[in-house]
Amino acid sequence: MWVLEYKRISLSMQDDYLALLDLTGSVTADHCFPVLFGWDQVLEYRLMFHDGLCWIRQERPRPVYLAPVGDWQGRDWERELALHLPLGAEVLSVPEELALEWGRQLGGRILLEEDRDAFEYLHLTEDLAHLKGNRYMRKRNHVNRFARQFSYRYGEMTPDDLERIVDLQRRWCAARDCSGSFVLEGENRAIMRVLDNYQALRGLVGGYVEVGGSVVAYAIGEGRGDTLFVHFEKGDPAYGSVYQVINREFALHNLGFKFLNREEDMGDPGLRDAKMSYLPMDFVRKHRAVLRPGS
Numbered sequence: 001m002w003v004l005e006y007k008r009i010s011l012s013m014q015d016d017y018l019a020l021l022d023l024t025g026s027v028t029a030d031h032c033f034p035v036l037f038g039w040d041q042v043l044e045y046r047l048m049f050h051d052g053l054c055w056i057r058q059e060r061p062r063p064v065y066l067a068p069v070g071d072w073q074g075r076d077w078e079r080e081l082a083l084h085l086p087l088g089a090e091v092l093s094v095p096e097e098l099a100l101e102w103g104r105q106l107g108g109r110i111l112l113e114e115d116r117d118a119f120e121y122l123h124l125t126e127d128l129a130h131l132k133g134n135r136y137m138r139k140r141n142h143v144n145r146f147a148r149q150f151s152y153r154y155g156e157m158t159p160d161d162l163e164r165i166v167d168l169q170r171r172w173c174a175a176r177d178c179s180g181s182f183v184l185e186g187e188n189r190a191i192m193r194v195l196d197n198y199q200a201l202r203g204l205v206g207g208y209v210e211v212g213g214s215v216v217a218y219a220i221g222e223g224r225g226d227t228l229f230v231h232f233e234k235g236d237p238a239y240g241s242v243y244q245v246i247n248r249e250f251a252l253h254n255l256g257f258k259f260l261n262r263e264e265d266m267g268d269p270g271l272r273d274a275k276m277s278y279l280p281m282d283f284v285r286k287h288r289a290v291l292r293p294g295s
Contacts, residue, residue, distance in 0.1 A: 004084065006046035006057050009036055011200055013047055018202060020054050020070040026095035028284055029120055029229050029263045031056075031069055032222050034201045038190035048084070055084050067094040077105045081291060091289040093118065099287035111290040117267035120284035121275045123260045125228065128251035128278065135279055142244035150211045150239070154249040157206025157218065162195055164215045165208060169195070172234045191232050194220065207250050209242065217246035221254070228257035247278070
């Protein structure tokens, strides 16, 4: 009997995965290949390619699944889910479009819950690049204050800059005591893995702010279609307003993308307040799903 097999994510899977991601109805940041690859050392992602879909399983800290990527159209989802997922499986990062279709086809055999902590913040890039009007006055003031205090330069990230980016990341982690936090230490390992493979990972877009030749902030994103996903963003805590500056500069230098996806807040109140202060135009809404026994 043929058994469907999940395999640990690797760079060799990138092309096949991206080909399916291009067919996916709604892409979340969780499904971006650099995110999966970066976080793999912490969360242990396994992929299974079958019949035009890629199924994703996360092993740690407990086994859960992510919604599959590929062409969702015309699928018998009751059959697909029964074939690829065990009964009682928990599926995270289910985009609203797919959640509605699962609910329509499976009815009470699937539990669907909106996951507000996982909502991704969507902006018009030009809004964050230009910070026009009274609603962005405070953000503008932060940027202007930084510009008066420091003579800074923005640069597009190249392989020659990676050593300095790594140095800032290490300083940031030391200041925040990353080793004492599962989330911060995990994110640090993910960032380092992405930086180590920066040239091999497709679609990455990076930028940084430097003062006096020292990198004081950076952002790493990924372009997909008309959207730039901002995967990582860090600033030296010794420089006030540096986050407002890297946020604005990254948007200003990437106006070729109509939208900026600034990703989720993970339910952290401080992070939520900070993200809401940028006045998102909309959210990428995600659901959690659990398969139930048939009636």
